[in-house]
Amino acid sequence: xxxxxxxxxxxxxxxxxxxxxxxxxxxxxxxxxxxxxxxxxxxxxxxxxxxxxxxxxxxxxxxxxxxxxxxxxxxxxxxxxxxxxxxxxxxxxxxxxxxxxxxxxxxxxxxxxxxxxxxxxxxxxxxxxxxxxxxxxxxxxxxxxxxxxxxxxxxxxxxxxxxxxxxxxxxxxxxxxxxxxxxxxxxxxxxxxxxxxxxxxxxxxxxxxxxxxxxxxxxxxxxxxxxxxxxxxxxxxxxxxxxxxxxxxxxxxxxxxxxxxxxxxxxxxxxxxxxxxxxxxxxxxxxxxxxxxxxxxxxxxxxxxxxxxxxxxxxxxxxxxxxxxxxxxxxxxxxxxxxxxxxxxxxxxxxxxxxxxxxxxxxxxxxxxxxxxxxxxxxxxxxxxxxxxxxxxxxxxxxxxxxxxxxxxxxxxxxxxxxxxxxxxxxxxxxxxxxxxxxxxxxxxxxxxxxxxxxxxxxxxxxxxxxxxxxxxxxxxxxxxxxxxxxxxxxxxxxxxxxxxxxxxxxxxxxxxxxxxxxxxxxxxxxxxxxxxxxxxxxxxxxxxxxxxxxxxxxxxxxx
Amino acid sequence: xxxxxxxxxxxxxxxxxxxxxxxxxxxxxxxxxxxxxxxxxxxxxxxxxxxxxxxxxxxxxxxxxxxxxxxxxxxxxxxxxxxxxxxxxxxxxxxxxxxxxxxxxxxxxxxxxxxxxxxxxxxxxxxxxxxxxxxxxxxxxxxxxxxxxxxxxxxxxxxxxxxxxxxxxxxxxxxxx
Numbered sequence: 001x002x003x004x005x006x007x008x009x010x011x012x013x014x015x016x017x018x019x020x021x022x023x024x025x026x027x028x029x030x031x032x033x034x035x036x037x038x039x040x041x042x043x044x045x046x047x048x049x050x051x052x053x054x055x056x057x058x059x060x061x062x063x064x065x066x067x068x069x070x071x072x073x074x075x076x077x078x079x080x081x082x083x084x085x086x087x088x089x090x091x092x093x094x095x096x097x098x099x100x101x102x103x104x105x106x107x108x109x110x111x112x113x114x115x116x117x118x119x120x121x122x123x124x125x126x127x128x129x130x131x132x133x134x135x136x137x138x139x140x141x142x143x144x145x146x147x148x149x150x151x152x153x154x155x156x157x158x159x160x161x162x163x164x165x166x167x168x169x170x171x172x173x174x175x176x177x178x179x180x181x182x183x184x185x186x187x188x189x190x191x192x193x194x195x196x197x198x199x200x201x202x203x204x205x206x207x208x209x210x211x212x213x214x215x216x217x218x219x220x221x222x223x224x225x226x227x228x229x230x231x232x233x234x235x236x237x238x239x240x241x242x243x244x245x246x247x248x249x250x251x252x253x254x255x256x257x258x259x260x261x262x263x264x265x266x267x268x269x270x271x272x273x274x275x276x277x278x279x280x281x282x283x284x285x286x287x288x289x290x291x292x293x294x295x296x297x298x299x300x301x302x303x304x305x306x307x308x309x310x311x312x313x314x315x316x317x318x319x320x321x322x323x324x325x326x327x328x329x330x331x332x333x334x335x336x337x338x339x340x341x342x343x344x345x346x347x348x349x350x351x352x353x354x355x356x357x358x359x360x361x362x363x364x365x366x367x368x369x370x371x372x373x374x375x376x377x378x379x380x381x382x383x384x385x386x387x388x389x390x391x392x393x394x395x396x397x398x399x400x401x402x403x404x405x406x407x408x409x410x411x412x413x414x415x416x417x418x419x420x421x422x423x424x425x426x427x428x429x430x431x432x433x434x435x436x437x438x439x440x441x442x443x444x445x446x447x448x449x450x451x452x453x454x455x456x457x458x459x460x461x462x463x464x465x466x467x468x469x470x471x472x473x474x475x476x477x478x479x480x481x482x483x484x485x486x487x488x489x490x491x492x493x494x495x496x497x498x499x500x501x502x503x504x505x506x507x508x509x510x511x512x513x514x515x516x517x518x519x520x521x522x523x524x525x526x527x528x529x530x531x532x533x534x535x536x537x538x539x540x541x542x543x544x545x546x547x548x549x550x551x552x553x554x555x556x557x558x559x560x
Numbered sequence: 561x562x563x564x565x566x567x568x569x570x571x572x573x574x575x576x577x578x579x580x581x582x583x584x585x586x587x588x589x590x591x592x593x594x595x596x597x598x599x600x601x602x603x604x605x606x607x608x609x610x611x612x613x614x615x616x617x618x619x620x621x622x623x624x625x626x627x628x629x630x631x632x633x634x635x636x637x638x639x640x641x642x643x644x645x646x647x648x649x650x651x652x653x654x655x656x657x658x659x660x661x662x663x664x665x666x667x668x669x670x671x672x673x674x675x676x677x678x679x680x681x682x683x684x685x686x687x688x689x690x691x692x693x694x695x696x697x698x699x700x701x702x703x704x705x706x707x708x709x710x711x712x713x714x715x716x717x718x719x720x721x722x723x724x725x726x727x728x729x730x731x732x733x734x735x736x737x
Contacts, residue, residue, distance in 0.1 A: 118579055123586040127633045130578070147633055180731065181575050181636045305627035 004134030005030035005165040008098065009038045011141035014173040017069050019060065019430060020044045021053035025073025026113060028100030030165035032071075045430070045459055048451035050077050052423035054084020055449070058093045059427030062410045063385055063435075065218065067148050068427065070097040075113030078159070079120065083417055085155045086124040090414030091239060092216060094153035096144050103163040104132040117159050126154030134167035138174070146176035151184025152303045153216060186304050186318040193324060196274075196298045196315045197331035203272040203296075205340045206232045207263070209255055209284070212239035212413075213277015213302060217321040220244070220406045223276065226329040231336040233344050235263035237278045239413040242403035246382065252344045256284040257548045258395040261355075261557060262347030264548065267292050268555040269343070276300045277321050280310040281414065290553035300324050354559040355545050360400070366539030367515060369396040369468050375519055376438055376466070377402040379526040384436040385410060385428050389421035389445035392474035395544045397440045408435075419448030422465065426452060429461040436464065436526065443469040443495055453505040456531045464525050465502075465533045470540045471495055478543045502533035513537035562620040567596075569646050569719050570622070572611040572629055573603055573636040573727050580634050584611060587628045593617055597650075597716035605727060608636065614717050637730045641721055648719035652697035653679070654688040654704050655711035661686055670703045685710055 002010070008031050012020070020042055024032040035044050047053040050072045057068025068088075072081055078099040088095045102111040118130050127147045129140050137160065144156040200206060208230075214223045220243050227234050227244065233252045234244065244251050253260030255267065267273065273295040278284070285291045288310060299306075299313040300321055307316040317324050359370030373396060376384070382402030388394040388411040403409060410428050412420035425439035446467050456463055477491040502509035508530060512521040518536065525532045546557045574580055581600065588595055596614040603610035615622070622640045629638040658681065660667055671678065676690040690700050697714055 119582060122579065122582050123590060128579070179633060182633045303631070305624070305631045307627075309624055309627075 001168040002171050003030065003034070003165065004137050004160065004167050004169060005034045007134060007137040007169060007171050008141065008160065008165070009034045009042065010171055011138050011173055012069065013038070013041050014175070015067070015141070015145045017067075018042055020069045020071055021047055021056040021060075021427065022071035023047060023050050023053060023073070023077060025077045025100065027074035027102055027162050028071060028077070028098075028165075030162065031098070031100065031160075044071075045455060047423060048454045049449065050080035051083050051419065052449050052452040052455060054081050054088070054095070054097070055417075055420050055423035056427035056430075056452075056455070057095050058084060058088055058091075058420075059387060059410050059424030060431035061093050061095060061427075062424075063407050063428045064431035065407070066094075066431070067145055068093065068095040070095065071099075072097070073100045073113065074102055074117070075115045077113075078115055078117035081157075082120060082124065083415075085121055085157065087412055087415040087417045087420065088155040089124045089126065091412065092153050092212060093155065094148040095155040096141075096148050097155065097157045099157065099159045100165070101130065101159045101161045104161040105163070107161070117157065121157045124155070125157050128157040128159070130159040130161070131164050132161045134164050134169035137164070137169070138171065139176070142174060142176035143179060146179065147182065185302060185320050188319040188323060190327070192315055192317045193327050194331060196317050197328055199272055199296050199298060199315065200230060200274065200328075200332050205270045206230070206272040206274060206337070207266060207270040208232050208234035208274045208276060209237065209263075209267075209278055210234060210240045210243060210276040211237040211278025213300070213321050214240060214243040215406055217277060217302070219322040219325055222322060222325040222329070224248075226325050226332075229329055229334050230332050231334075232274065233337065233341050235260070237281070237284050237413075238398055238411060240278060241398055241409040243406050245404050246402045254398060255554070256281075257286070257550075258399065258544050258546065260348070260399070261351035261546050261559065262344040264546070264554045264557045265347055266343060268294065268553065270295050272296045272298065274298045274300070275313075276325070277302070279306045282310070285310060286548045286552055286554045286556070290555070300328075351546065351559065359396070364539070366542070367513070367518065367536060368542060369393050369538055370400050371515075372466065372468060372518065372522070372536050372538070373397050373400040373440070375522045376440075379522050380436050380438065384408070384438045385432060387411070387421050387425040387428050387437060387439040389441040390416045390418045391442045391445060392470075392478065392542075392544050393440055393442045393468040395475075418445035421445060422449045423452045423455070425463045425465070426456055426459065426461050429463045430459070438464045438466060440466050440468065442474060443467055443471060443493060443498075444473040446498075450501065453502060453507060457505045457507055461531065462529055463531050464528070465531070466525070467498055467533070467535045468538050469495065469498070469535055470538050470542070472540060474542075475544070477541070481541070481543070483549070498535045499533070507531045507533050509533040509535070511535040511537070563618045565616050565618050566642065567614065567616050568622050568640045568642065569648060569717060570611075570613040570615060570626070570629075570638060570640050571719070571721065571725065572613065572638045573725075574609050574611065575634040575636070576607065576609050577634045580632070581611075583632050584613075584629060584635075587625060588615065591621070591625065593621070593625070599716035599718050601718075603727070605731075608727065612717055612719055637725070637727060639721070639725060641719075645723065646719040646721050648717050649691050650694060650697060650715050650717050651689065651691045652700070652712065652714040654690070654700065654709055655685050656688065656704060657708055657710060658682065658684055658686050660707040664707060667704070667707055670700070674700045674703070676700055
């Protein structure tokens with residue numbers, strides 16, 4: 001007989017877990033007591049806030065493809081997880097959160113640190129479950145891992161009452177391979193694939209928009225084969241970034257609000273739009289009434305609920321892209337689209353002249369975010385994992401960062417969670433310890449989870465942290481400038497001495513505010529084999545362009 | 561056409577699970593849709609439960625809501641139907657003072673004409689049951705109200721569809737994934 005708490009740990013070990021992010025507290029103490037005993041098998045990383053634990057688990061999951069695991073106590077411990085869970089839900093990140101709960105006889109009595117985390121987390125979890133008996137623990141954990149990682153991945157929460165953690169039980173673990181009412185991958189229909197191939201073979205001006213589905217499906221190679229055989233120009237959503245190398249000749253850049261000029265403009269000129277593992281988010285489509293209306297739309301998707309949710313499609317190819325893409329590739333004819341691709345290149349030239357050149361080779365005194373990214377690219381050769389927060393720096397980083405490898409762009413896409421990057425970078429470094437991990441963060445978001453510097457110091461994870469400081473909540477300020485007559489309501493920040501703060505955590509730190517120091521500053525940071533903090537003071541009131549104003553059409557994209 | 565709001569009966573087949581009701585109602589809440597009635601009961605299959613939910617939304621919206629419901633782990637299948645596609649009923653109970661039954665002759669006539677049943681009679685009160693469409697239970701309500709209703713309650717809609725829903729087949733398919 002073992003305790004429920006020990007059963008939790010043994011179940012996690014059965015699932016191959018060797019790393020947990022979390023924070024102890026009263027209602028989860030029996031589990032932590034077992035973690036102490038099993039510290040050879042499972043490394044528990046104590047974050048400085050439970051939200052940090054969720055983002056670290058997300059960063060870990062996104063680079064490794066494994067399930068991120070989080071533990072927290074009841075009440076505030078559990079509610080502090082909610083932002084990270086919501087982020088994982090909207091960005092399809094596999095995560096299992098285990099929370100302690102007050103003893104079952106106290107449920108509903110407003111006991112100390114009691115909160116209805118099942119009720120609270122329901123709308124933002126793929127599945128959740130409360131356990132009040134130790135005997136239920138193995139089966140529920142097995143089910144949780146199966147659900148979190150199968151089909152379209154997502155977060156799962158298990159809430160275990162304290163008495164269930166103490167209760168003794170006979171441990172037996174069976175991996176979950178099936179849930180009666182759950183079908184992770186929809187039935188593949190070969191007729192849909194045939195129909196899609198027919199449309200693609202007839203098309204003159206086809207375009208691909210791919211999303212994170214390609215990465216989550218581990219289908220990068222299959223996708224590349226499809227793109228190369230079809231010769232179709234391809235653009236990515238923010239979460240699709242890095243699935244195809246930046247330098248690939250058919251990679252046309254980013255779609256959406258701050259995406260590239262060509263793919264946005266040509267969305268409204270293509271004759272066939274092939275959407276792969278993406279969900280037509282409003283930041284991608286702009287106004288739906290004028291989004292690709294002229295085009296036949298083919299949607300390769302694992303989640304039936306995403307089909308016809310925002311955009312009505314002509315052919316839906318349901319299934320796992322790892323299987324559907326090769327079937328489609330077999331049926332399409334080898335092709336090239338040089339003339340059509342030249343249209344993308346002409347738009348690129350315009351964008352380069354009006355936006356990119358000044359971003360990367362500025363003539364003004366102030367440093368631009370773009371030139372910082374350019375130098376990071378050079379110093380890392382495009383081999384780094386780039387973790388970004390939310391805002392201007394995120395858009396600039398995604399626009400200009402170079403990627404050679406997949407699973408290298410880690411950002412909060414759907415939820416837009418400020419504070420994501422610092423803990424996510426820690427998780428990314430622990431999930432891919434041999435790779436360079438560079439976190440690029442704004443001065444606003446950095447201060448939302450700045451306490452995780454403590455976790456970085458304690459773990460020694462050699463994360464490189466770049467704060468692009470413009471002393472503003474830059475993206476909101478940009479909107480205030482463009483759409484609210486420059487009324488800068490609560491967007492200016494009087495910031496602390498970031499270098500001193502990093503140094504306070506015994507992290508090597510440096511500050512750059514001149515162009516002449518930038519290259520050396522970045523080089524020194526990359527050379528370090530320890531955690532390193534670099535503050536770069538950038539132009540205060542710079543804007544990110546191109547931009548599709550909210551509610552406008554993709555082809556109304558502005559260059560200034 | 562699809563954007564016109566209509567009354568739909570949503571049928572949801574599920575496994576029994578604490579919190580599933582919350583999960584389903586959260587889908588309506590997130591989209592700012594009012595649930596007009598909700599009934600849950602056992603279905604024709606052992607250990608499979610059936611929710612019947614009544615909502616007024618556009619067809620385009622209900623299609624998307626159905627997919628979100630079906631995406632929930634414990635949900636086996638969900639369907640939406642218009643009134644024409646279902647056989648549906650509600651049950652109402654009316655508690656009336658017994659004095660009225662004996663003193664007012666009209667009331668017996670009302671009960672008889674409306675094809676309602678007297679469920680129980682005690683010295684103080686009696687209870688009438690009427691099963692039917694909304695307008696029928698409402699008509700009876702209006703007729704009985706002048707006599708003084710002590711209590712009134714109406715159930716949510718229950719319905720069966722004219723077409724088969726083939727839940728057993730769906731379950732088999734899910735199993736042989």
